[in-house]
Amino acid sequence: MGRPIRTRRQATLASLAAELGVSRTTVSNAYNRPDQLSPELRRRVLETARRLGYPGPDPVARSLRTRRAGAVGLLLTENLSYAFRDPAAVGVLEGLALACEDAGVGLHLVPASPGREDVAAVHRAGVDGFVVYSVPDDDPSLAAVLERPVPTVIIDQPSIEGIDRVGPDDAAAVGKIAEHLVGLGHRQVGVICMRLARERNDDFVSPARQSGAHFHVQRTRLEALAVAFSAAGVDWAGVPVIERFDHTVDDGASAARQLLDAYPQITAVICTSDILALGAMAEAERRGLRVPQDLTVTGFDGIAEAERIGLTTVHQPVLEKGKVAGRLLLGSAERSAPKVITLPTELRVGRTSGPPRTVEEPWFGG
Amino acid sequence: MGRPIRTRRQATLASLAAELGVSRTTVSNAYNRPDQLSPELRRRVLETARRLGYPGPDPVARSLRTRRAGAVGLLLTENLSYAFRDPAAVGVLEGLALACEDAGVGLHLVPASPGREDVAAVHRAGVDGFVVYSVPDDDPSLAAVLERPVPTVIIDQPSIEGIDRVGPDDAAAVGKIAEHLVGLGHRQVGVICMRLARERNDDFVSPARQSGAHFHVQRTRLEALAVAFSAAGVDWAGVPVIERFDHTVDDGASAARQLLDAYPQITAVICTSDILALGAMAEAERRGLRVPQDLTVTGFDGIAEAERIGLTTVHQPVLEKGKVAGRLLLGSAERSAPKVITLPTELRVGRTSGPPRTVEEPWFGG
């Protein structure tokens, strides 16, 4: 792999000790407990180490003995491009990384391969705990994590007995959006959502698929929308919901196109993520629809770019989410009852939502 | 940490073997070499494992024995928020993660703590190799990585003897931007760049700091700009260069403000990243300057948002950068000469660059 060939067998703590004529204990102490040996000897040990090219105690061997890996594992959705393309997910990652950094432990991204049901990676990860973020609830890797005898925290996942959990008050957040739209007068709405299951479906969503969604966040949001709009007298069964497997602006745009082609009477497009909403905005522009005069568009998450363009959305503290999860995992080993932490969300009304356009039909016509 | 208290000592491969009345080898084989024992026995082993709550072979012990950790380490700049806030950096991360996933190995983010010179994290990381991305060349963690007896690949770093390296043809890329601007007629330009060293400086940059910059990419870009503009007859010493330690849109805006306040005659603001350029755009708008009629703004990297708004920038294949680095590290163990891979860049002329505004002074006045 492009490194100079190792000339001879790597030096080990034992060989170094032999070279020096001291015991392994002493060499180990030179590295880990400087106060346990004289400075003079320590200096000699370290210098000889340098001379022999000994890189210090082997991390794996050390981990085995101390029973601490110095890392936490992160299990993400099986599709990495989702995780990295969504600023909200990146925010969570950043928060988690910050918490890890504070604690001086590494963050181990577990390769949960999409195709093959390769749970081995979970078993192979030498970590002191796991954070599970937004994986489908029927993901075999998740099951594998739960089998490991290490503490675990889940983010944006359905509750699991005995497992710490952190997540936003999704239902309440969605309620705010729904109220906002209902209050503005919208009755003809359409929804664009992210993938609901591991099987691809880039099309309208059947009620069955909706209620059986394996991605907790998406399901929660849809359910809350259904509740809120039903309460406002809108027949939810008549509301078109369209799904996109991939999570890009372009997919949001194509979804909006499909949605508006089929349901031109819609006055508001509700997107379950800001990324999708950005796509919907692009499609609106392409069609010559003015936002919000002709069409209202709302998002979810409150990413920076959304804020920049004044998207009406629900902001959730993504950085906090990751940070809190990390702290929960790494925090004092108080083995009290499992904690559930709910993070606040906030409706941010921007420039992309307004009253519905005046319909062509008379008001009593609907 | 919120997990049910472990009732008794964890089961080990040995205790499982004892329970079953077989040897440890047999149990090990049940997990790792199914063909080495009868299906019946294997079934019995696995079932007993489940009954005893044995989670499978301990990953750390296995790593020690097999000498493979199944993970590669990633050393990032000491400032995580930079790494995660910059879409270009995230792209690299994603590419690397993809390569790791393909190979079925984990990606271990090393916590290179900013304040304390805590090199220990590098020593503690149980990994089979390292990728180093955009850290200052005097970073102690980098030195620590190079001491580890594992293969290493560096991205966007100055060359190191015997180490694989991948990076864009930065100098050429910058040349294209400079040519573009010179060709348009710009002679009064200003530069906004990212941090040049580990010490904070949110101000104009002295020539000494410029040439002594510890961040390779930034230094390369500045140097190339100097060469290109000098060649066009512009006195580089007279070109204001302003630096921002943090890498956010807001910082880009504040830098642009400071720059334009001090040098109102400037007709083009060259930013060494798209994020900073977005900030410069915002500041231009705030001032009522039309882009590009009143002011030209250029970026670097070619992030998605830049493309969306039509920023003139240089696109580099960030995803590829990470992917290639990963493949280099994980690729066939051909211990040939260290490889250096240069990735292509491409000038993308957008809607933010145009000829300089007509000056108030007559043309012979400058």
Added chain:
DNA sequence: ACGCTAATGGAAACCGTTGTCAGATTCACC
């Protein structure tokens, strides 16, 4: 000179696996 204490270094057990290799068992077939 003696005994006590503190400082320093060492012996040995242990962490939980995997891999090699030889021995044991089974089995088909002559």
Added chain:
DNA sequence: GGTGAATCTGACAACGGTTTCCATTAGCGT
């Protein structure tokens, strides 16, 4: 029934450290 092949199994030696006692020595007061 004997024989060789095929299939399993088990003993043992690593892998490279850390840690808990122990033993030794040095320092020091009396």
